[in-house]
Amino acid sequence: MHTSGAATRRCVVWFGQPDRAEQDALALAGWPVRVADAGSDGVGIRNGDIVVALADLRVDDRGVHEAMERMVAEHPGVPWIALVSPETPAREPTVKRVLRDCIDFFTSPIDTERLQQALARLSGSGRLRGGGPADIAGMVGESRVMHQLRATIRKYAPVDLPVLITGETGTGKEVAASALHRLSARAERPFVPINCGALPPNLVQSELFGHERGAFTGANARRVGHIESASGGTVFLDEIGDLPLDAQTSLLRFLQEGTFERLGSSQPIRADVRVLAATHVDLEKAVAEGRFREDLYYRLNVLRLPMPPLRERGGDVELLAQFFLEQFRQQHRTGQPVSFSASARRAMRAFAWPGNVRELLNRVQRAAVVAEGPLIDTADLDLPAQPAERSVAAGLGEARILAERDAILACLRETRFNISECARRLRISRVTVYRLCKKHRLALDELR
Structure with missing residues (x-):
């Protein structure tokens, strides 16, 4: 084995032949490259080294595959990323295993900026030896707004006050609520999400606060409500703007006094519950129109957490798409596709994503089913072609x-x-x- 630059405690072990530009770009980002070629006896990893293995699969080289096999056997905890092309071979058992276990994929020529982001993401997730504290599960993204969002969640989580989470449909409000719960002192107690918009209007009070036997026709037994079942934990009231006014009054009383009454009972019940609420509607406008209680709005809006739309998160769309594809591959144990073509990445960056992260998830899952090769293309995602693609077509x-x-x-x-x-x-x-x-x-x- 030979190295590029001086020995370091942080490096990319490259299985294949990187060109000088690829090595230099990574070295400038603080990730020197060690090249493990066919004649490598080992990769020279020392205790405490921070290492990522890169499988360069642009060329079918049996010797490199053997070196990868030694790496897998000797260092099973090292994370892998892969550099692939449409002709990437996937017959060798070692290659199949690496493709299955990779945490990210890149196409040729390698996008060193995105690779640096992936390496930084690994460093912050605890996947690398010597890595920093664990990141927030599910909160994928390296954009400035996502760094700010994660910092705000960490700040709000330990403070036992209500949080109002706002944002467009599909931006991940429940993911943020779950993160607030997991990072709080209530993490070992229940997290109970409730979609207020899906509750039948005549059963809202019963669903939230429970009822006694005989409280209404059909109430044949006592029922514990969602809030009582979450005692000691967290209740997440999604689409709080759809809550009927009578239920708003009961919720306000609970937030003020910490007690509630089951339907059909006058006995107050105390419950230690933190309330998180979310809405995609303008609650200030709803208050002005008399559809939402002003006092309840101020009780819920103690801490506010706005969720950014996907169109404002820049390159996060590619990171999320790869994350969702990896989840799909693991759940369905499929080898292909493994990544996205350059045209698909351009299309994803240019698209407005009106359905936000939820829409991206749906499109990626559908594309993973219909794609024929190792790379998902624009047509697989059912996205419009970008000008660069149309100009090529025009040239033909x-x-x-x-x-x-x-x-x-x-x-x-x-x-x-x-x-x-x-x-x-x-x-x-x-x-x-x-x-x-x-x-x-x-x-x-x-x-x-």
Whole structure:
């Protein structure tokens, strides 16, 4: 094995052949590269070293695969990242294992800035030897607003006061509430999320505070409400703006006095519960319109936590997309796809994401199912192509695009719209046939 630069306690062990620009960029970011090639007897990791293994899979090199195998066997705790291409080999058992266990993936030429972000993320998550304190689970992102959000959550968590979490739908308000609970002194007690908008209006009081037997028709037994069941822990009231006015009055009394009454009882019950609330509506406007109690608003708005929309989080969209893809691969034990193409990354950065993180999650999961190769493309995500992609298509000429359309249409007609037979004749998959039909706006039902 040979090294680049002086020995260090923090490094990237690169299995393959990085070029000088890649080594220099990482060295400038404080991550010198040690190159482990086919002749490596070991990687020279010392106790206390902070190490990330990088599998350069752009070239199918059996010797490098053997060096990776030794690394996996001798240092099972070292995290892996992979540099892949559409031709990445995945037949070797060692390569399959590395691809399955990687925490991030990159395409060629390597984006050193994003790699540095991934390494920094690892350092802060406790995944690296010598790493810092654990990050907040689920709060993925390296943008400035996310660093501020995590700092605010850590500041609010130990303070036993109500928190009002605001933000658009899909920004992760329940994730933030759960983090506040986990970082508080109540972490060992229940965390009870309640979607106020989903509660039947005639049962809101019973759901929140419980009822006694015979309190109303159908109340055949005593029922403990959500707030009582969370005693000692945290209640998260999602979509608090949808709470009916009578339930708002009862909740205000509980926040003021720490007691409540079950329906059908006049006996006050004390519950030690921290209340977190969330809303995507303008509560100030709701107060002005008489739809929300002003005194309850001020009781809930002691500490305020605004959640940033995804469109304001810059490169976080790529980090989140890779995070969601890795979750999907682990849950469904699938080897491919492993990352996103350059065009897909451009499309994700340019998209407005009206549904925020929830929409990104849904698109990534769908793309992971329909993608055919190791990289998810723009079409797999069902996102609009960006100008750079459209200019390339224009350069190919209208004639080529029309020829592709004519070819798929002619084959469909010759096979009497038998998708399987058409795919066999064109030597493509059925999914690609459907994708080409969608691309060229060929309505199969109408054509048939």
